[in-house]
Amino acid sequence: MTPPSVRVFEDSAEASHWVAASVLEWIDSKPRPGGPVLGLATGSTPLGVYREWCRLHQQQGRDWSRARCFNLDEYWPLDPGHRKSFRTFMREQLFAPAGFDLARCAIPSGGVATESVDRHCAEYEDAIQAAGGLDAQLLGLGPNGHIGFNEPGSDPASRTRKVALAAATRERAAEAFAPEQVPLQGLTMGIGTILSARRIWILAFGAEKAAAVDTALRGPIEAECPASFLRTHSQVEWVLDRAAATTVRG
Numbered sequence: 001m002t003p004p005s006v007r008v009f010e011d012s013a014e015a016s017h018w019v020a021a022s023v024l025e026w027i028d029s030k031p032r033p034g035g036p037v038l039g040l041a042t043g044s045t046p047l048g049v050y051r052e053w054c055r056l057h058q059q060q061g062r063d064w065s066r067a068r069c070f071n072l073d074e075y076w077p078l079d080p081g082h083r084k085s086f087r088t089f090m091r092e093q094l095f096a097p098a099g100f101d102l103a104r105c106a107i108p109s110g111g112v113a114t115e116s117v118d119r120h121c122a123e124y125e126d127a128i129q130a131a132g133g134l135d136a137q138l139l140g141l142g143p144n145g146h147i148g149f150n151e152p153g154s155d156p157a158s159r160t161r162k163v164a165l166a167a168a169t170r171e172r173a174a175e176a177f178a179p180e181q182v183p184l185q186g187l188t189m190g191i192g193t194i195l196s197a198r199r200i201w202i203l204a205f206g207a208e209k210a211a212a213v214d215t216a217l218r219g220p221i222e223a224e225c226p227a228s229f230l231r232t233h234s235q236v237e238w239v240l241d242r243a244a245a246t247t248v249r250g
């Protein structure tokens with residue numbers, strides 16, 4: 001197994017700038033007739049990357065209209081139009097200001113009925129396959145080691161499915177929702193789905209991520225730390241700021 005590629009930047013702004021350019025360079029180096037296929041994340045971590053992609057569209061005319069996007073996850077159940085849904089987040093932070101075609105941007109739906117969840121998740125996987133698979137996947141890292149909503153205990157072969165959110169994840173979400181309204185579950189691409197991407201960039205910024213970074217990079221590769229499974233993929237870039245990299249050498 002090749003050792004993971006880890007890049008440490010002075011701060012998250014520098015790191016985000018590098019990731020924004022690195023993903024573009026990768027997708028532009030292998031243009032696909034149907035357009036690039038991106039796997040995207042929500043949360044605070046990718047915001048700097050999204051700001052840069054918006055800037056490139058607005059100031060340099062970067063055309064995102066042919067990109068196909070698949071987001072990692074969504075709260076369930078939750079009205080997709082809810083102001084705190086990941087769908088709303090993506091529209092506001094990236095899709096609208098960077099000129100993506102919304103018809104080509106997929107996010108698991110928090111609005112599907114219980115009896116339709118399994119079918120919805122299977123169709124999500126099928127749509128990724130039909131698009132030709134993920135060319136580039138962006139990930140944030142949970143302080144508990146989760147990627148997407150693949151919480152500790154997740155199977156490395158897992159695919160898109162409904163999951164229970166860990167208590168730590170619900171606590172973090174309580175900053176966005178009223179505490180009693182935090183969804184208990186989510187729909188998420190699986191670890192197997194994420195590992196099927198051709199290239200992966202995982203970003204972690206801030207001291208609250210340092211322990212999870214250390215465990216993921218140096219601990220055992222096991223379900224207790226879902227991000228540790230990224231070490232089984234040969235094309236993953238770990239992109240850290242100094243605060244998240246306190247225990248990382250090099």
Ligand code: F6R
Pocket residue numbers: 040041042043044045046072073139140141142143146147148149
């Ligand atoms: C978001 C997601 C989560 C976050 C992670 C880090 O789509 O899948 O795994 O990436 O919880 O969240 P932030 O970036 O807010 O620290």
